[in-house]
Amino acid sequence: MEVICSPRRIQTLALKWKARGRRIAFVPTMGFLHEGHLSLLRAARAAADVVVVSIFVNPAQFGPKEDFNKYPRDLEGDLVLCRKEKVDVVFAPARKDIYPPGFSTYVEENDLSRDLCGAARLGHFRGVATVVAKLFNLVQPDLAFFGAKDFQQSRVVIRMVRDLNFPVKIEVMPTVREKDGLALSSRNRSLKGEARRQARCLYRSLVLARKLVGEGKRLAGEIKTAMERVIKDQPLARIDYIEIFDTETLRPQRRVNRRSVAALAVFVDKTRLIDNLSIWPGRLSLKPSPEGGGPSRPLRGGC
Amino acid sequence: MEVICSPRRIQTLALKWKARGRRIAFVPTMGFLHEGHLSLLRAARAAADVVVVSIFVNPAQFGPKEDFNKYPRDLEGDLVLCRKEKVDVVFAPARKDIYPPGFSTYVEENDLSRDLCGAARLGHFRGVATVVAKLFNLVQPDLAFFGAKDFQQSRVVIRMVRDLNFPVKIEVMPTVREKDGLALSSRNRSLKGEARRQARCLYRSLVLARKLVGEGKRLAGEIKTAMERVIKDQPLARIDYIEIFDTETLRPQRRVNRRSVAALAVFVDKTRLIDNLSIWPGRLSLKPSPEGGGPSRPLRGGC
Numbered sequence: 251m252e253v254i255c256s257p258r259r260i261q262t263l264a265l266k267w268k269a270r271g272r273r274i275a276f277v278p279t280m281g282f283l284h285e286g287h288l289s290l291l292r293a294a295r296a297a298a299d300v301v302v303v304s305i306f307v308n309p310a311q312f313g314p315k316e317d318f319n320k321y322p323r324d325l326e327g328d329l330v331l332c333r334k335e336k337v338d339v340v341f342a343p344a345r346k347d348i349y350p351p352g353f354s355t356y357v358e359e360n361d362l363s364r365d366l367c368g369a370a371r372l373g374h375f376r377g378v379a380t381v382v383a384k385l386f387n388l389v390q391p392d393l394a395f396f397g398a399k400d401f402q403q404s405r406v407v408i409r410m411v412r413d414l415n416f417p418v419k420i421e422v423m424p425t426v427r428e429k430d431g432l433a434l435s436s437r438n439r440s441l442k443g444e445a446r447r448q449a450r451c452l453y454r455s456l457v458l459a460r461k462l463v464g465e466g467k468r469l470a471g472e473i474k475t476a477m478e479r480v481i482k483d484q485p486l487a488r489i490d491y492i493e494i495f496d497t498e499t500l501r502p503q504r505r506v507n508r509r510s511v512a513a514l515a516v517f518v519d520k521t522r523l524i525d526n527l528s529i530w531p532g533r534l535s536l537k538p539s540p541e542g543g544g545p546s547r548p549l550r551g552g553c
Numbered sequence: 554m555e556v557i558c559s560p561r562r563i564q565t566l567a568l569k570w571k572a573r574g575r576r577i578a579f580v581p582t583m584g585f586l587h588e589g590h591l592s593l594l595r596a597a598r599a600a601a602d603v604v605v606v607s608i609f610v611n612p613a614q615f616g617p618k619e620d621f622n623k624y625p626r627d628l629e630g631d632l633v634l635c636r637k638e639k640v641d642v643v644f645a646p647a648r649k650d651i652y653p654p655g656f657s658t659y660v661e662e663n664d665l666s667r668d669l670c671g672a673a674r675l676g677h678f679r680g681v682a683t684v685v686a687k688l689f690n691l692v693q694p695d696l697a698f699f700g701a702k703d704f705q706q707s708r709v710v711i712r713m714v715r716d717l718n719f720p721v722k723i724e725v726m727p728t729v730r731e732k733d734g735l736a737l738s739s740r741n742r743s744l745k746g747e748a749r750r751q752a753r754c755l756y757r758s759l760v761l762a763r764k765l766v767g768e769g770k771r772l773a774g775e776i777k778t779a780m781e782r783v784i785k786d787q788p789l790a791r792i793d794y795i796e797i798f799d800t801e802t803l804r805p806q807r808r809v810n811r812r813s814v815a816a817l818a819v820f821v822d823k824t825r826l827i828d829n830l831s832i833w834p835g836r837l838s839l840k841p842s843p844e845g846g847g848p849s850r851p852l853r854g855g856c
Contacts, residue, residue: 261720271572354664355682355716361657379658380717383686387718413658414683415690417564 251333253340257348257388260302260341264390273298276391276418278382281305281342282322282436283331286426290395291335293423302389303332304341306348310356311377317522322439341389348384357383357414359406362500366402367524370490370515375406382407386416394418399425399433401513401526405500425525427453433525445519448484452516455480456527459494459512464531468505470494473512473529481516490515490522497528506530554636556643560651560691563605563644567693576601579694579721581685584608584645585625585739586634589729593698594638596726605692606635607644609651613659614680620825625742644692651687660686660717662709665803669705670827673793673818678709685710689719697721702728702736704816704829708803728828730756736828748822751787755819758783759830762797762815767834771808773797776815776832784819793818793825800831809833 254260267274275298277290294301305328312318325342332340356376362368363375386394396404404422411418426434431453432446441449455477462473474492481487492514495502503510506529513526557563570577578601580593597604608631615621628645635643659679665671666678689697699707707725714721729737734756735749744752758780765776777795784790795817798805806813809832816829 257718261718265720268571269574350715352664352712353716355660355662355713357658357660357686357717359658361655383660384716384718387720390720409655410658412653413656413687414660415560415564415687417568417690417693 251329251337251340253329253342255341255343255347257343260339261388261390263339264302264388267300268390272300274300274302274389274391274393276385276389276394277301277303278385278394278396279303279305280307280321280436281328282324282439283328284426284434284436284438286397286399286434288331288335289426290397290423291332291337293421294393294395295336297393297421300339301335301337302339302341302391303337304343304385304389306341306343306381306385308348308377308381309345310349310380311374313371313373316371317437320440322436341385348381356380357410359410359413362402362405362409365500365502366491366493366495366513367515368402375403378403379406379410383410383414383416386418391418393421395421395423397425398422399435399525401511402500405498431457433523435523437521437523440521441518445486445521448486449518449521449523451481451484451487451518452514452523452525453527455492455514456512456525456529460527460529460531463506463510463529470503470506470510473506477512477514481514484518486519488517490517494529554632554640554643556632556645558644558646558650560646563642564691564693566642567605567691570603571693575603577603577605577692577694577696579688579692579697580604580606581688581697581699582606582608583610583624583739584631585627585742586631587729587737587739587741589700589702589737591634591638592729593700593726594635594640596724597696597698598639600696600724603642604638604640605642605644605694606640607646607688607692609644609646609684609688611651611680611684612648613652613683614674614677616674616676619674620740623743625739644688651684659683660713662713662716665705665708665712668803668805669794669796669798669816670818671705678706681706682709682713686713686717686719689721694721696724698724698726700728701725702738702828704814705803708801734760736826738826740824740826743824744821748789748824751789752821752824752826754784754787754790754821755817755826755828756830758795758817759815759828759832763830763832763834766809766813766832773806773809773813776809780815780817784817787821789822791820793820797832 275294307321357379358376368375408420430450459473477492494512497509497511508530512529515524578597580597610624660682661679711723733753762776780795797815800812800814811833815832818827
């Protein structure tokens, strides 16, 4: 396994692979890898000749008052895990090499980015879209893997890939969870004791939403109120948003249907957690995205 | 020579070329080709295995009150010229294939785009950067050729390529002129009779600027006033802007130096014309851009 810091070097290598017809799979991460990431690595390993993982805590996707500095980092631990998963190249650039002096070009998706986490975290998806576009140009992947926990992010990336014609197939992999349902996230690290216990409320509220739909409830407002109650029962939890929306357009729904996704963002103590679930009961059969570059298999909304 | 309308088809072809290690040169145009374009085609032909020319009048770079509908078009004539220059593929997509329903992702350069034509034509460079990013992803070029007449455009594209890490080398080719100095442009077509005669004033004012610098003048304000007088002498001409700026940063200068470029935009009758010239006298020796992907040879500011 090779560890590369220089953008120029990874791109030269990637272009050589392309010129030899090698298939490149790419997993962009912010490091501090957990089982969720590892599931992406394994899917990438199974799908291509060359697997590249990037580890870069992207300042452009953090707001000025967010946790960029406190975001957990453990490059050495990450490298051990990557080696174990037979990753070929880890790309771990420095901030100054990704955003050199005078950097002034951004990629902005203006529709799917607006609401949900986009409303709560101004500029967040501009930062995501920009760094993903840069990484795609550097790594030249045929396939790129994203986790369904960041549902809106996956939708924004799929739209960007379609709109800007990146020749990259986006694969969105199911959320990996702790035994009590908590979605794996690098941010879980800062949940201690009582906060960790109360963090279960996110998944519990999603499961309740699905159960209510299973019982015949269809009014999104009613379901959201029930979800809200689950969160508000936890003294350390503070709701950022709770929403039920269409899986493709991300537009809020008044009545749920088989395309409905419930998603929420909740501060537990000082840690902002997100989660989502397709709430139509039974085996999920969402149609694959009609957008080019979309997921090749049904998007499972985090279940 | 093959004419391709489908984005999917050109990209599939381009990726095949890449996988075989072929070198692709690309000339993006809005069609209605003139000798300026042909000079780009010839440079492209000399530089690569495969030459792709795109012909697409890009609505995203026209303002709502601009001349998108009146912009001249002649696909058949263009194809004859491309065939003569041994172009391999002409990519001539439909508007709906470049901007499909729900299109929502834009590339925006926020520094070099602000002033000059960027101030006069709001959203223009966002449209340019977006379509160039799309075309680069579709055509997968190793090299792309732009004309120096659109000086600011070339600078914005070079910055975008650096910032977003496109693996494309940008070549900026000298402006081609009529015998009386008028820079070739598809828009010249709408200059009739007296308007055509008065359109010479743009180049005349640039040549005067350079002459004044040759005589020892250094104050940009003084030189701009002299340029202004040349334009105002022509009753059909109306100044949009006249500026003297640094070739790299595009920041206005108070004193000229060997990095100075004079540029202007002038409406002659109803046609908006632009032109520019490096005004340091003698053989130009501007340093190549320090930015990655910059021009491989001195940028000649349109002389």
